[in-house]
Amino acid sequence: MAEPQAIYLSDYRPPAYRVEKTELTFDLDPNATRVRARLHMHRHDDYDAQAALTLSGHALKTERVAIDGHTLLESEYRIEGDQLIIDRVPTSFVLDTEVVIDPENNTALEGLYVSGPMFCTQCEPEGFRRITWYPDRPDVMAVFTTTVIGDRQRQPVLLSNGNPIERGELPGGRHFVTWEDPHPKPSYLFALVAGSLECVRDSFTTMSGREVALELWVEAQNLEKTDWAMASLKRAMAWDEQAYGREYDLDLFMIVAVDDFNMGAMENKGLNIFNSAAVLANPQTTTDATFQRIEGIVAHEYFHNWSGNRVTCRDWFQLALKEGFTVFRDQSFSSSINSAPVKRIEDAALLRTLQFAEDAGPTAHPVRPDHFIEISNFYTLTIYEKGAEIVRMLSNLLGEEAFRRGSDLYFERFDGQAVRVEDFVETMAEVSGEDLTQFMRWYAQAGTPQLTARSDYDVEQRQLTLTISQQTPPTPGQSDKQALHVPVRMGLIAADGQPVELVLNGESHGTDTVLHLRQAEQQWVFDNVAEGAVPSLLRGLSAPVRLEYPWSRDELSHLMRFDEDGFNRWDATQRLALMAIEEMMVAHQRGELMALDARLIEAFRHLLREPTDDKAVLAEMLRLPSEAWIAEQQERVDIDAIHGARRAAIEQLADNLFPEFESLYHANQRVEAYAPTPEQIASRSLKNVALSYLVANGEPEALNMARAQYEADHNMTDVRAALTLLAHSDRADLGDPAIRAFGERWAHDSLVMDQWFATQVTRPQFDALERVRFLMAHPAFSIKNPNRVRALIGAFTQQNRVNFHRLDGEGYRLLADVVIELNRLNPEIAARMIVPLTRYHRLDEKRQALMRGELERIRQEKLSRNVFEVVEKALA
Ligand code: ARG
Numbered sequence: 001m002a003e004p005q006a007i008y009l010s011d012y013r014p015p016a017y018r019v020e021k022t023e024l025t026f027d028l029d030p031n032a033t034r035v036r037a038r039l040h041m042h043r044h045d046d047y048d049a050q051a052a053l054t055l056s057g058h059a060l061k062t063e064r065v066a067i068d069g070h071t072l073l074e075s076e077y078r079i080e081g082d083q084l085i086i087d088r089v090p091t092s093f094v095l096d097t098e099v100v101i102d103p104e105n106n107t108a109l110e111g112l113y114v115s116g117p118m119f120c121t122q123c124e125p126e127g128f129r130r131i132t133w134y135p136d137r138p139d140v141m142a143v144f145t146t147t148v149i150g151d152r153q154r155q156p157v158l159l160s161n162g163n164p165i166e167r168g169e170l171p172g173g174r175h176f177v178t179w180e181d182p183h184p185k186p187s188y189l190f191a192l193v194a195g196s197l198e199c200v201r202d203s204f205t206t207m208s209g210r211e212v213a214l215e216l217w218v219e220a221q222n223l224e225k226t227d228w229a230m231a232s233l234k235r236a237m238a239w240d241e242q243a244y245g246r247e248y249d250l251d252l253f254m255i256v257a258v259d260d261f262n263m264g265a266m267e268n269k270g271l272n273i274f275n276s277a278a279v280l281a282n283p284q285t286t287t288d289a290t291f292q293r294i295e296g297i298v299a300h301e302y303f304h305n306w307s308g309n310r311v312t313c314r315d316w317f318q319l320a321l322k323e324g325f326t327v328f329r330d331q332s333f334s335s336s337i338n339s340a341p342v343k344r345i346e347d348a349a350l351l352r353t354l355q356f357a358e359d360a361g362p363t364a365h366p367v368r369p370d371h372f373i374e375i376s377n378f379y380t381l382t383i384y385e386k387g388a389e390i391v392r393m394l395s396n397l398l399g400e401e402a403f404r405r406g407s408d409l410y411f412e413r414f415d416g417q418a419v420r421v422e423d424f425v426e427t428m429a430e431v432s433g434e435d436l437t438q439f440m441r442w443y444a445q446a447g448t449p450q451l452t453a454r455s456d457y458d459v460e461q462r463q464l465t466l467t468i469s470q471q472t473p474p475t476p477g478q479s480d481k482q483a484l485h486v487p488v489r490m491g492l493i494a495a496d497g498q499p500v501e502l503v504l505n506g507e508s509h510g511t512d513t514v515l516h517l518r519q520a521e522q523q524w525v526f527d528n529v530a531e532g533a534v535p536s537l538l539r540g541l542s543a544p545v546r547l548e549y550p551w552s553r554d555e556l557s558h559l560m561r562f563d564e565d566g567f568n569r570w571d572a573t574q575r576l577a578l579m580a581i582e583e584m585m586v587a588h589q590r591g592e593l594m595a596l597d598a599r600l601i602e603a604f605r606h607l608l609r610e611p612t613d614d615k616a617v618l619a620e621m622l623r624l625p626s627e628a629w630i631a632e633q634q635e636r637v638d639i640d641a642i643h644g645a646r647r648a649a650i651e652q653l654a655d656n657l658f659p660e661f662e663s664l665y666h667a668n669q670r671v672e673a674y675a676p677t678p679e680q681i682a683s684r685s686l687k688n689v690a691l692s693y694l695v696a697n698g699e700p701e702a703l704n705m706a707r708a709q710y711e712a713d714h715n716m717t718d719v720r721a722a723l724t725l726l727a728h729s730d731r732a733d734l735g736d737p738a739i740r741a742f743g744e745r746w747a748h749d750s751l752v753m754d755q756w757f758a759t760q761v762t763r764p765q766f767d768a769l770e771r772v773r774f775l776m777a778h779p780a781f782s783i784k785n786p787n788r789v790r791a792l793i794g795a796f797t798q799q800n801r802v803n804f805h806r807l808d809g810e811g812y813r814l815l816a817d818v819v820i821e822l823n824r825l826n827p828e829i830a831a832r833m834i835v836p837l838t839r840y841h842r843l844d845e846k847r848q849a850l851m852r853g854e855l856e857r858i859r860q861e862k863l864s865r866n867v868f869e870v871v872e873k874a875l876a
C-alpha cells in the first residue's frame, strides 16, 4: 500500500454538496449494528453538474446506496479506499445508504464502539465516517434526527443529541427513541449512547429564565461519584452567562461517563461524553488535583457549546480556534474559583515543560498547522495550551472590556457558521482598533521564542535602560522566523523592596506595565530610577516565551520576597533553585560532593519562617523545579545528573530545615470534613510538601508520620501523598504492605487502581521497570483501556525519567513493544504513547542510538497513519 499522504491547508475547497438534513436510524447489535442514513443534499453554488459526490467512510459494510429512492447498481457508484464516489447526481437529492458496522471489535474507540455495558461514540475529528458514509468535515452542518433502536433489557437507555421526540416499543423485545437536534451541526458533534445506565437529575435556570434539565448518566456503581461534576456544571453555566453573556440553548443537557475513552471528554451537542476519569469523584477516591481537573474539564466541554458548537471550525487546520479559546475560557473559570496565582503557575508550568518540549522536538508545529497526515495527532499541547496563551495575550492586549465586546461580536456574527482563525482575530482587531497583522504570526510560526534581556543603569541620569531581543529557533520545515509581537508585562522593584514608578518618555505607567516588543531588538529607558532596582519581567508569563536575564542570586532572592506578582515570586524561586541544582549537576558529573548553595537554604528558611504568601502559592514555591523543566534548560541532557542533583537538593533542604518543615506539617493538619475548597486544598498541599521533605531527610520518625497519615485514611489526597512517599522510599517493610493493602481495598474501583499503578511505576528505584512488566499481567490491567495504559505505561515513560532512560535500553524496548501492540488496537493512543521515544535529540549518543533503534524497529511494522506520521518525523 502507498505511504500515507499529507493534506494541506492551501488545498482547502468548499464542499461540493451540503447536507441540509440528516436522518439516521441505528439498529444496535454488538457485532452487526445496522445504520441507515438519509441525507438531504444540495450542490454548492460554486460547483456545476460535473462535480462528483464524494463521501467518507471507514470499515463500513455497504448494503445499499440509493438516490431519490432508486437503489443504485454497483456499477453506478465506486468505493475507493475510504471514499464512496458517485459521478453524476442531481442538484438537489436524497441519498439513502445502509451499512453494517461492528462496534464490539472497534478497539480504536473512534466512531461507534462498546465500552462495558454500553454503546457510545467518539466522532471528533473523523470518527463519524466509521458510522456511515458522509461528507465528514466540519464545514458541512446539518440538522440531525436520530432514531436509536435497542434491546429493551440490555439497552434501556437510548440517547442522542438534542431532545427526545418519540419513543415506543418494537417487536422482539426491542424499543426505540427518536432524537431531534434543531441546531445545525457538523458530524463530529454527533453522539449516541445506549446501555444500562442510571441518571442523576438536576436543573439550571438560565439568565433569561429558561429551565434546563441536567442529566448525568453513569453506571449504577458510580452514583456516589456524581455530585462534584453536577455542581461544577452549574457553576460553569452561571459563569459563562456572567463572563461571556452566553446562555445554554436546548432544554436538556446530558453528560455520560464511559470507561474506555481516548481523551478527557467530548463536547457533542447536548450530550457530552466523558472519560469516567474526567467526571467521577468523591473524597475517598479522588485527589484534590483531580477534583480541580474535573471542574475544569466539565466547564471546558460546556463552554464549547458556544466556542466550538454554535461557532465551529471551517476545517481541522483551525482546531485551535475552538480549543485555544475554550482552554482560555476554562482557565479563567477555574481561576475565578480557586487560587488564581496557583492556577496560573500550574498552567504556565505545564506549558513551559511539556509544550516548550514539543515546540523544540521533531513534532513541533504551528498553532495553526499548514499540513498533516493524521489530524488526530494534532490534539496537542501546542494547539490547546499555546493556543490558549495566544487568546490570553489578545485579552491582555485589548483589555477585558474590548475583549468582551470582541467575543460578543464574534459569537453574534459567526453563529451557525464554520470559520477560521482570521475571523476571530479580525473581529478582535475591529472592536479594538488594534493592528493585529503581526500578531497573526503567533498562529503560523512554530517554536518557542527566546527573549534575551539586559539592563544598563546610568547613575548620573538615574536612568535604567532595558534592552530586550527576540529570536525564534528553527523548527522542522520552518528555518527562518520573523519577529513576533510579544507583550512583556513588567515592573521594577527598588532596593528597599518597594515597587518603582515606571516613567517612560516622561509619562508615568504606574508600577506595572506592558512593553510591546515587536522588533528583533528594542530598548526602553525608565527615568528617575534609584540605583539597585531589580526588573521583574514577563509577569504572569505574559507571553509563551523563554526569557533569559542575568539576575544574580541576590536579585532573585529579592524578587522572591518583594515582587508584587505572585507568579514572578514563584518564578524567581524556580530560577534560584535551578541555579543551585545546575551547580550540583556539575559536581555530580565530576564525581564530587554535591553541596547545595547556602543562599537557597536561607531563602527557603525565610519562606518558612515568615511566609508572606498565601498558603497555596507558598506550597508551589517550596516545590523544586521538576526534572522535566530542568532538562528543558540543558543543551545536553544528563538524565542521571538531573535526578541525582535534584534529589540531593531536596535532602539537603530537608536536613537544614527539618524543624521548620515539621511545624509547617503540624500547622496544616485539618480536622474538618473534607471538601475541595481552595482553603483546604492549600493546607493539604502545604502539609504534603512539608511531609515530602521530612521523609527525604530519612529520619524513621518521618516515615512513621507518613504511615500514620496513610492509616488515618482521611481522604484520597492525603492517603495518596503518604502512599507515594512510602512506596517510593527504600523501606520495603513500609512500602510493600501499604501497596498491598491499597490494591486489595480498591480492587473494585478501576480509577483508584490507576492511581495504584501510577504510584508503583514512578518509583525512582531500579526495579520500577520490572514492576511495569509485572503489573501489565495484573488482572486490573488491560492494554485496550486508554486509562490503564496511561496509568501504567504513560506514568512510567513520562514521569520516571531515570528508569525510562535506563542505559540498558530496557525502558525504550518496553515502550516500543507497547506501541507496536497499540498500533494495531488503538492508533491514536499508540501515537500518543510513542512521544517520549521521539525526544532523543539532546540526550547522550548511547541513548540516542538506543532510542532510534527502537523507532526503526517500530517502523518495520505495518503502521497506522497516526504512528507513521510521528515515527517519520522523529527519524527525519
Ligand atoms: N474536542 C475534545 C475536547 O477538547 C477533544 C476531542 C479529541 N478527539 C480526538 N480523537 N483526539 O474537549
Ligand code: ZN
Residues within 6 Å of the ligand: 300, 304, 322, 323, 326
Ligand atoms: Zn476542547
